Amino acid sequence: MKVLLACALALIFVGGACVYNDIQSQKSEVSQRLGDEDSSTITSDIATSAKSSELVWPFIPGVSELVKAYYISSSKGLDSNDGSIKSPWKSLDKISSIKLEAGDRVCFQKGDRFNGHFVVNGSGTQTQPIIITSYGSGKQAILSGQVGESNGGDFQEAILVENQDNIIFRDLEVHNERLSSREGINDADAYGILILNSGTQVMKNFLFQKVTFKNVYAPKPILKDAGEDAFNGLEVSALTFLTEQNRVAGKEKNIQDVLVEDCYFENLQRLGVHIKHKGSRGKIGNEEINSNKNFVFRNNEFHHTGGTCILPIRTYNCLIENNLFNYPGDSSDPRMPARGSAVWTWHCYNTVIQYNKCQHIRGYLDSHGVHIDHNNHNTFVQYNYMEDCEGGFVEILGGNVNSIYRFNISVNDGWRENPKWKTSNHTLWLNEVVAYGEKQSEQSYIYNNTIYMDRDYSTSIDIDAKNTYVFNNIFYAKQGAIGTKQMNIKDHGSDFVLSHNLYQGFISPRFIKRDAQAIKADPQFYKVRLGSDQGFQLQAGSAAIGAGMVRDVPSVPGAGQGIFKHVPAYPTVDFYGKLLDVSKPSIGASKDK
Secondary structure, three states, X not given: OOEEEOOOEEEEEEOOEEEEEEOHHHHHHHHHHHOHHHHHHHHHHHHHHHHHOXXXXXXXXXXXXXXXXXXXXXXXXXXXXXXXXXXXXXXXXXXXXXXXOOOOEEEEEOOOEEEOOEEOOOOOOOOOOEEEEEEOOOOOOEEEOOOOHHXXXXXXXXXXXXXXXXXXXXXXXXXXXXXXXXXXXXXXXXXXXXXXXXXXXXXXXXXXXXXXXXXXXXXXXXXXXXXXHHHHHOOOEEEEEEEOOEOOOOOOOOEEEEEEEOOEEEEEOOEEEEEXXXXXXXXXXXXXXXXXXXXXXXXXXXXXXXXXXEEEEOEEEEEEEOOEEEEEOOOOOOOOOOEOOOEXXXXXXXXXXXXXXXXXXXXXXXXXXXXXXXXXXXXXXXXXXXXXXXXXXXXXXXXXXXXXXXXXXXXXXXXXXXXXXXXXXXXXXXXXXXXXXXXXXXXXXXXXXXXXXOOOOEEEEEEEOEEEEEEOOEEEEEEEEXXXXXXXXXXXXXXXXXXXXXXXXXXXXXXXXXOOOOEEXXXXXXXXXOOOXXXXXXXXXXXXXXXXXXXXXXXXXXXXXXXXXXXXXXXXXXXOOOEOOOOXXXXXXXXXX
16 A cells, blocks of 8 residues: 655745745644654655755645655565555565656665665656655665675666656665676676666756765776776766767757755765766767756765766766865775876866865876866866865866866875876876867966965976966965976967966976066965965965956856856955955955955
8 A cells, every 4th residue: 555645845936936835734634644753854855855956947846646655664664565654665676666656755764774776667747756765763774786696796776767857865875885796787887876868858857965875886996007998987986877879860868957965975986976978979969968967066075986076078067066075086995996086077068166175186197176178168167175186286188168277276286206107296287188189278267276385396387278378376385396397388379378476485487487477475375274275365465465467258158047046157256255356356366364
């Protein structure tokens, strides 16, 4: 028997805000069936989810009709039960066999572990999403694809959503430490949750909130000695969004409108989140439909990933903000490939990466705080704090257009010693190489950043690009040296503007000489404290205050609307949130204290 619920909430969407009207009679009915605690949780969860998702999709639950809730408990349930809260089912096989309908709710018992393969069989709607969550008290329910060799081997993913949409995941823990092979599954693959579009229609509306992802590994490790192709083929991730190639005109597909917030990622073989669209065959579709669209990652924590924390490949409109990235490229487990920037983008359009903390990035290649890989358009890396990033600060590879680093703080980045590439550590690196040869990036803007180091090492500055603008930055080497390991600039006869930067300490003399209006002075930081961004504010009387240049810069496409509703077209504040004087800019990430 299915448990029927009447939703205790009506939400009215007025001018972009949700107004919640409590329907007391319906709440009483829910309470009678579930008890006050679960009734309250349902109301709160739906309200919270609706409010959180408003910038991604207009999720506005109305009064539900006969919503069904299914309960699963591995410790108390039986698959012969009726699936009610008092008589729950036991296994992932059982819930996978149930055809879910719009508004249904799947609830896993807290404190229980569920090993197996949960296939989400059904879609919600924009106003009645399917909600997958936990119930009861205690620690989050754990779902894992690990079942062991005696049960046919570990599954590729713990949770599979294929060609279904309008789904909320909330308050769960997901593992998938694959130790045994399974027939038909690549030993180099493993996912926690796989969202897969293999069909012919657009999939929309996914919310992940307060989900914990841990311990996702494939049976076969891919280490650096295996080479670049093997490394790129290792796509193990906690959360993957994958759209297969568009091959039929008129049936183009992608995944759209996704919000991942307040989630926790730890101990992952390579990737935290992987967003990938395989593009199109021939001239089918355009860049927008041949990319996954409107993705937001906010207020998440990533700790000890063997590779990158968030990797967008072919996205169109992506916002990554207010996240903590701690030890990407980690090597604490021998199965980790030990290489990865906190975030890097490939063939993406309109990406804003802002207000994140990137620290302790490791790796024998790449491994900058944030790097812009190949063939991206309109990438804005702004207002981030980066510290102890082994590879360096700025990395812009070939084929990019409109790459912007601004109002970031970089502390002790670029200390790598790679015997096979002695100049692999960079303060600034703009590279011309793409997969099919060479293509210089164009329109790169590096301005109003604060670069600080007080450790004894030296970095490189290598620029091979067209139309590059480096201005209003502070380069401060209290110890060590910036740009003295190697300093090369190739502009290919295009604009190269280096001007109004402030230098203190040992900075490459050849680099300073090319600066049209170099300022050599102590910037007078307020109080430098490693591990904190607060010390890099400028004190009154600093030579950097009001000494910058005014220059036209690219605007953020779509600013003020959609997922970029709260992102201005141009910077209006400094790193610390103080209003800028655009007619008389300062140098560095801070206007003043």
